[in-house]
Amino acid sequence: MDPKSTKAVAIRSPRGAKVTEIDWGDGHKGTYPHELLRGYCPCAGCQGHSGEIKFIAPAAHQLEIDRFDPVGRYALQIVWFDGHDTGLYSYKYLRSLCQCTSCAGTSDAAGHRPVSRA
Numbered sequence: 001m002d003p004k005s006t007k008a009v010a011i012r013s014p015r016g017a018k019v020t021e022i023d024w025g026d027g028h029k030g031t032y033p034h035e036l037l038r039g040y041c042p043c044a045g046c047q048g049h050s051g052e053i054k055f056i057a058p059a060a061h062q063l064e065i066d067r068f069d070p071v072g073r074y075a076l077q078i079v080w081f082d083g084h085d086t087g088l089y090s091y092k093y094l095r096s097l098c099q100c101t102s103c104a105g106t107s108d109a110a111g112h113r114p115v116s117r118a
């Protein structure tokens, strides 16, 4: 895999938005509905300790993002407005959740099927 494809160069998530956009190093423009990002929060509190990550439908008040904090060079911590901040989303994982028009048809996340952490 092209290492640039898992490097986030810009993140746009205006306050109040329901969708975050991530520009990837290979030029890909990623689209991330917050419902999906929250539903696929990979933390143990949301997911338990099983290998695959399942979609867990979030409540309406859980869809606002406060900020994104980079964790080392491999992941982003998403801090949600309701205070939930234990989800570490590796760039590889985030890339696999992309819902742009070219990815949405092929992504397991689009059909809310379990996705792998890797």
Ligand SMILES: [Zn+2]
Residues within 6 Å of the ligand: 041, 042, 043, 044, 045, 046, 047, 084, 086, 087
């Ligand atoms: Zn979580």
Ligand SMILES: [Zn+2]
Residues within 6 Å of the ligand: 028, 029, 030, 031, 098, 099, 100, 101, 102, 103, 104
């Ligand atoms: Zn995409």
